[in-house]
Amino acid sequence: MRKQIVAGNWKMNNDLAQTETLIASLAKQAKTTDAEVMIAPSATNLWHAYNSTKGTGIEVVAQNMHFAENGAYTGEVSASMLKSIGINTVILGHSERREYFNETDETLAKKVDMALSKGMRIIFCFGEELADRKAGKEETVVGSQIKNALFHLAAADFQDIILAYEPVWAIGTGETATAEQAQDMHAFIRKTLADKYGNDIAEEVSILYGGSVKPNNAEEIFTKPDVDGGLIGGASLNAEDFFAIVNAF
Numbered sequence: 001m002r003k004q005i006v007a008g009n010w011k012m013n014n015d016l017a018q019t020e021t022l023i024a025s026l027a028k029q030a031k032t033t034d035a036e037v038m039i040a041p042s043a044t045n046l047w048h049a050y051n052s053t054k055g056t057g058i059e060v061v062a063q064n065m066h067f068a069e070n071g072a073y074t075g076e077v078s079a080s081m082l083k084s085i086g087i088n089t090v091i092l093g094h095s096e097r098r099e100y101f102n103e104t105d106e107t108l109a110k111k112v113d114m115a116l117s118k119g120m121r122i123i124f125c126f127g128e129e130l131a132d133r134k135a136g137k138e139e140t141v142v143g144s145q146i147k148n149a150l151f152h153l154a155a156a157d158f159q160d161i162i163l164a165y166e167p168v169w170a171i172g173t174g175e176t177a178t179a180e181q182a183q184d185m186h187a188f189i190r191k192t193l194a195d196k197y198g199n200d201i202a203e204e205v206s207i208l209y210g211g212s213v214k215p216n217n218a219e220e221i222f223t224k225p226d227v228d229g230g231l232i233g234g235a236s237l238n239a240e241d242f243f244a245i246v247n248a249f
């Protein structure tokens, strides 16, 4: 039975005081579903967030990490550094990292390998741009993003992989993929996995949808059979909205 997961990606928002305030509000929310709840604060606030969420059932995850073990990579954070402060899950491949920081399938494959070698779980993001969808190429684009960064892995590695389909045209735009569009793509993603690794693996991998998920559309999206949760940006910055989404299953 695959896990239902709602992860809040705070992106480059919330200083220390704001992190404290938001976590205090999150801790007061009641969870009425079995969904796993994660938050991804900025790197500077991970240690504080890790400590202040203890006992809340909320997992603190990182938004990014470098592919090297350590070394001369000014400004970067390693998997070992994350592990050393209790962070066991990392988001990799977010479209903003691909677009603004030139992350490619090849560098992401290296990050994936490093994270797995440290025993971390990965929320691996991908998704097509608007031009791809208009050209009817969304499955080709998504298929290659998955294959190029993940298909060198062994089947057993997928125990630690969560996939997040995020159509770039729906991120932060208020424009959401319809529940049917999300389901169609998630079914395609699961079939892509099944073709390579078999049905048993494909059925166990959680596939999250991200892109303008809000309290008023989460339930419709989450009821689709291949949608196992969400990667939430803007709405994760408000505790009530975020938990309304968590409780939408």
Ligand SMILES: O=C[C@H](O)COP(=O)(O)O
Pocket (backbone or CB within 6 Å): 009, 094, 166, 170, 171, 172, 173, 174, 210, 211, 212, 213, 231, 232, 233, 234, 235
């Ligand atoms: O990581 C989260 C996604 O980029 C979605 O962001 P959004 O909910 O603000 O559209």
